[in-house]
Amino acid sequence: GTTGQHTMTKVSGKIIIFTAPSGSGKTTLAKHALSLFPQLSFSVSATTRSPREGEMDGRDYYFVSQEQFKSLIADHKLFEYQEVYTHQYYGTLKSELERIWSQDKVALFDIDVKGAFGIEQLKQKNVLTIYIKTSSLDVLRQRLVARHSDSEESIEQRLRRAGEELEYAKYFDYVITNDRLDLAKKMVEVLIEDFLQQPL
Ligand code: 5GP
Numbered sequence: 001g002t003t004g005q006h007t008m009t010k011v012s013g014k015i016i017i018f019t020a021p022s023g024s025g026k027t028t029l030a031k032h033a034l035s036l037f038p039q040l041s042f043s044v045s046a047t048t049r050s051p052r053e054g055e056m057d058g059r060d061y062y063f064v065s066q067e068q069f070k071s072l073i074a075d076h077k078l079f080e081y082q083e084v085y086t087h088q089y090y091g092t093l094k095s096e097l098e099r100i101w102s103q104d105k106v107a108l109f110d111i112d113v114k115g116a117f118g119i120e121q122l123k124q125k126n127v128l129t130i131y132i133k134t135s136s137l138d139v140l141r142q143r144l145v146a147r148h149s150d151s152e153e154s155i156e157q158r159l160r161r162a163g164e165e166l167e168y169a170k171y172f173d174y175v176i177t178n179d180r181l182d183l184a185k186k187m188v189e190v191l192i193e194d195f196l197q198q199p200l
Contacts, residue, residue, distance in 0.1 A: 011124040013101030014200065016040065016192060017109045019116035020132035021162035023144045025178045029132055030110045032185050033192055040192075041105040043096040046072060046081075048089045062093070082115045090115070106196065113165040120171055128195045130188065131172040135179050137162060 016033070020026035034040050046062045048069050057063050064072070069089045072078050081091030092109060100107040109116070113131075120129050134140045140162055144155045169175045174191055178184040 011122065011126055013097065014106040014126045014195070015097075015109060015119070015124075015128070016106060016195065017111060017116050017119060017127065017129045018132060019109075019111055019113050019129065019172070021113065021140065021165040022158045023140050023147065023162070024132045024134055025143075025181065025184065026132045027110055028181065029130075029176075029178065029184060029188050030108060033188055034108060036189060037106075037192055037196065039106050039196055040108045041100045041103065043092055043100060043107045043109050045096075045109075045111070046078070046089075046091050046093055048087070049085075080111075080115050080118055082112055084112045084115075113168050117168055117171055120173075125198075126200055128191065129172040129174070130191060131169050131175045132178050132184070133166065133169060133175060135177050137166075139179060 018026045018030040018033075030042075034042055044058065044060070044062060046064050046069060048064060048066050049061075051057065051061070051063050055061065066087075066089075069081075069091070072091060072093070073081065077094055078091040079094050079097060081089060084090050090112065092111065092115070097107055109119075116129055116131075119127060134143065137159055141155065141159055144150055144158060150158065174187075176184050176187050
């Protein structure tokens with residue numbers, strides 16, 4: 001995929017990043033954090049994929065055309081972006097960061113492993129990166145099968161990709177094995193509570 005440039009090299013407020021291979025439960029844990037800590041605010045990404053049932057423009061994503069996404073890139077409006085799937089672009093808007101920081105809140109990102117890795121490499125101490133994984137690819141396979149939202153071929157594709165993404169786990173601040181959701185939630189709580197207390 002295409003890797004976005006980081007045109008913002010310094011991060012002025014705080015950011016918490018949840019990243020994971022598909023099916024690891026990252027979104028569930030991110031939502032848990034958002035519901036527990038009012039200081040957090042979800043950074044709504046721009047994407048070229050179409051909305052799924054129940055998704056709302058401006059709440060889940062800003063749904064944009066390929067043309068609009070290209071303009072966002074050209075106009076340097078994105079903090080980072082990735083072509084996560086073929087022809088499907090996802091990017092973090094600088095305007096979201098400005099909005100969230102101007103409210104004295106902490107931005108929460110739910111983004112793919114490559115995008116998160118790029119930000120991690122900025123080595124900013126006001127960025128917390130949390131990588132969510134399952135204990136094995138077999139457990140991940142069972143989750144993807146149970147979710148009934150992917151074809152067999154798509155599951156195999158996601159598992160191959162997960163295998164590659166697992167090699168990146170070591171680069172992030174914390175890795176949480178999410179085999180037991182109740183424990184994973186507690187770990188997320190402890191990490192965020194501590195991070196919120198750190199001075200900027
Ligand atoms: P989905 O289509 O399932 O909502 O998201 C697909 C993947 O894209 C997920 O891993 C999600 O976290 C990631 N993603 C969502 N927004 C962004 C973004 O702004 N940047 C990057 N790099 N990945 C994103």
